Amino acid sequence: MSEPHVRLVNITKRFGNTVAVDNVTLDVARGSFTTLLGPSGCGKTTTLRMIAGFHDPDAGDIFIGERRVNEVPSHRRNTAMVFQEYALFPHMSVFENVAYGLTIRGLPKPQVAQKVRATLKFLALEGLDDRSPHQLSGGQQQRVALARALVMEPEVLLLDEPLSNLDAKLRVSVRTEMTQIQRSLKLTTIYVTHDQEEALAMSDAIAVMHQGRVVRFGTPWEVYYRPRDRFVADFVGLVNFVEGRLVEVSPQVLVADVAGRSLRFAPEGLALRPGDGVLLSIRPECIGISLAAPTGAANVLHGQVAVSQFLGRLVRYWVAVDASTWVVDEPDPSTYSLLSGEVYLTIEPGKVHVIAAENKDKDEGGR
Amino acid sequence: MKVNPGAMGRATVKIAFLALVLFVIFGPLSSLAIWSVAEKWYWPYALPQQVGLFYWGRVLGSDLMRSLQLGFFIATAVTMLTLLCTVPVGYALARFDVLFKSVIMMLFLLPQAFPQLPVFANAAVLLYKFDLGATIPGVVLIHMVGSLVYAVWIMTAVFKSIPVEMEEAAINLGASRIKTFLTIALPLAVPGIVASSLLVFLYSLDEFTGTLLIGAPFVVTLPVFMYNASMGYELQVASITALLLMIPGMVLLVLLERYLKAEYLSMFGRI
Ligand SMILES: Nc1ncnc2c1ncn2[C@@H]1O[C@H](COP(=O)(O)OP(=O)(O)OP(=O)(O)O)[C@@H](O)[C@H]1O
Numbered sequence: 268m269s270e271p272h273v274r275l276v277n278i279t280k281r282f283g284n285t286v287a288v289d290n291v292t293l294d295v296a297r298g299s300f301t302t303l304l305g306p307s308g309c310g311k312t313t314t315l316r317m318i319a320g321f322h323d324p325d326a327g328d329i330f331i332g333e334r335r336v337n338e339v340p341s342h343r344r345n346t347a348m349v350f351q352e353y354a355l356f357p358h359m360s361v362f363e364n365v366a367y368g369l370t371i372r373g374l375p376k377p378q379v380a381q382k383v384r385a386t387l388k389f390l391a392l393e394g395l396d397d398r399s400p401h402q403l404s405g406g407q408q409q410r411v412a413l414a415r416a417l418v419m420e421p422e423v424l425l426l427d428e429p430l431s432n433l434d435a436k437l438r439v440s441v442r443t444e445m446t447q448i449q450r451s452l453k454l455t456t457i458y459v460t461h462d463q464e465e466a467l468a469m470s471d472a473i474a475v476m477h478q479g480r481v482v483r484f485g486t487p488w489e490v491y492y493r494p495r496d497r498f499v500a501d502f503v504g505l506v507n508f509v510e511g512r513l514v515e516v517s518p519q520v521l522v523a524d525v526a527g528r529s530l531r532f533a534p535e536g537l538a539l540r541p542g543d544g545v546l547l548s549i550r551p552e553c554i555g556i557s558l559a560a561p562t563g564a565a566n567v568l569h570g571q572v573a574v575s576q577f578l579g580r581l582v583r584y585w586v587a588v589d590a591s592t593w594v595v596d597e598p599d600p601s602t603y604s605l606l607s608g609e610v611y612l613t614i615e616p617g618k619v620h621v622i623a624a625e626n627k628d629k630d631e632g633g634r
Numbered sequence: 635m636k637v638n639p640g641a642m643g644r645a646t647v648k649i650a651f652l653a654l655v656l657f658v659i660f661g662p663l664s665s666l667a668i669w670s671v672a673e674k675w676y677w678p679y680a681l682p683q684q685v686g687l688f689y690w691g692r693v694l695g696s697d698l699m700r701s702l703q704l705g706f707f708i709a710t711a712v713t714m715l716t717l718l719c720t721v722p723v724g725y726a727l728a729r730f731d732v733l734f735k736s737v738i739m740m741l742f743l744l745p746q747a748f749p750q751l752p753v754f755a756n757a758a759v760l761l762y763k764f765d766l767g768a769t770i771p772g773v774v775l776i777h778m779v780g781s782l783v784y785a786v787w788i789m790t791a792v793f794k795s796i797p798v799e800m801e802e803a804a805i806n807l808g809a810s811r812i813k814t815f816l817t818i819a820l821p822l823a824v825p826g827i828v829a830s831s832l833l834v835f836l837y838s839l840d841e842f843t844g845t846l847l848i849g850a851p852f853v854v855t856l857p858v859f860m861y862n863a864s865m866g867y868e869l870q871v872a873s874i875t876a877l878l879l880m881i882p883g884m885v886l887l888v889l890l891e892r893y894l895k896a897e898y899l900s901m902f903g904r905i
């Protein structure tokens with residue numbers, strides 16, 4: 268899964284004065300499930316539509332396999348797209364919808380019918396052939412849209428927020444289903460969503476986009492635990508940001524002064540020097556919380572529980588330590604009524620992530 | 635039981651309003667109906683002294699049927715030609731960044747911006763220059779001056795109401811632009827096309843000013859026939875013609891109402 272299948276090289280797209288996509292470079296591995304994740308208006312759809320050929324990039328190249336496709340019209344690109352609103356043809360039956368592309372391709376009728384039936388069966392849509400799209404539930408419509416794309420056996424599958432019109436529960440089950448389908452077909456898939464949980468759950472790789480740029484590209488784990496960017500850390504889940512100044516640097520451990528307390532953490536192979544300012548991120552579930560003072564922990568903070576919320580599978584605490592507030596997720600829900608008042612927080616050095624460092628010798632604000 | 639004076643007042647207003655509406659709609663119609671069967675009717679009598687179907691027989695046996703046929707023929711030609719022009723233009727205006735879009739729209743609207751009579755009079759001069767005066771093609775052309783406007787606006791709105799993603803999905807599945815238009819946009823626009831044809835058809839059937847200016851004396855459609863009849867002070871004939879002229883209109887409007895979706899109407903003015 269290393270060979271790139273779809274390659275975007277320095278792609279830029281403007282609409283009037285808005286730069287919708289700003290110099291994006293991205294390699295999508297063959298057979299991978301790659302997600303474009305970002306807030307509304309960050310350019311996800313525009314990027315996807317350029318791959319499908321609905322927009323021409325103002326600058327840059329798009330490759331599918333070895334072929335540069337900038338000049339290839341969209342109906343010859345062999346990219347199948349599933350639209351957010353599904354865009355099923357309302358004047359055709361389910362069967363005709365799924366058969367549309369194959370018929371256009373000029374496949375003989377029996378072959379079309381056979382492929383359509385196989386695909387409908389694959390997606391558990393048997394018996395709905397003669398229904399009209401408006402006679403289907405949202406989930407069924409979504410599957411018909413997927414069937415219409417999959418039956419083409421496309422080189423690349425493009426999905427633009429295909430789950431956003433489903434209710435929360437269905438969304439979770441369909442996303443599992445879709446991941447299984449994608450894995451079984453080993454079909455290179457580019458998926459657009461603004462839902463970080465969906466992105467983490469489904470993807471092999473995530474490209475986090477912000478204001479038209481890809482600000483982080485990596486595996487779900489990397490994007491979540493090594494965001495390397497304040498925006499990414501904040502967008503992908505809940506996070507504690509800590510600003511400090513390095514007081515001790517060694518190959519094994521870094522020590523930062525954070526508001527008068529020292530925080531020990533792993534160097535992550537970064538070239539840092541004492542005196543450098545650092546921005547650290549720590550996920551709420553990486554912090555331990557207890558009533559009794561822990562022994563032998565590298566980092567211990569003492570604070571006061573300000574608010575706690577019972578979220579079912581976990582309890583979320585807001586703990587005031589000096590002037591700052593820490594968010595802590597405790598995976599054992601039975602602690603809900605037990606933990607209050609004075610508590611101790613413990614942070615493992617390996618679970619602290621350096622987002623940005625600022626060299627004290629330079630005046631410019633580094634990242 | 636207490637009577638609420640406010641509610642009473644409102645009910646009175648409602649009833650009065652209803653009566654007014656009924657009078658406005660059916661007043662003239664009833665007068666037409668009465669006139670059509672009046673064989674003798676002199677002042678100061680409120681109703682005809684002699685009632686009968688004499689004039690109906692005369693009208694139905696006269697040239698009127700020919701006028702009706704001619705009118706239908708012209709209206710059909712106008713409708714077909716108008717569709718032929720406005721379906722592609724409407725599609726282009728709805729879907730593409732057509733150069734000078736507003737100029738094109740204005741061009742279509744321009745004849746409507748001026749009083750009809752001078753526009754038609756000028757057109758008449760022009761058509762006579764090309765030997766189209768008093769011919770059926772001449773009348774068809776003058777009708778199209780008006781019909782194109784309606785049809786372009788309606789067709790543009792109709793095509794705009796079809797989601798672009800629908801066509802993009804077709805293109806994405808390998809369909810060319812033309813194929814997409816023929817298999818997706820056109821079938822989905824059928825209700826709108828039907829509605830617009832009906833409007834154009836009725837417009838042509840009822841068009842009077844232009845028909846009189848261009849068509850006289852050889853091309854006599856029903857409205858012109860009616861005009862001629864009432865010029866001869868035969869109010870009975872004029873009333874019967876008017877009643878007959880209403881029939882296709884009502885029939886087609888019932889059909890139209892079934893086809894014209896509210897969403898098309900709501901699209902108007904968003905072009
Ligand atoms: N056809 C267009 N014309 C003009 N501006 C556009 C067009 N399409 C997108 N934009 C602008 O480009 C930017 C990126 O839009 P895009 O649709 O790619 O965002 P997105 O990430 O898909 O957002 P969302 O999550 O809301 O769908 C936005 O500022 C948008 O307003």
Ligand SMILES: [Mg+2]
Pocket residue numbers: 311312313
């Ligand atoms: Mg979008």
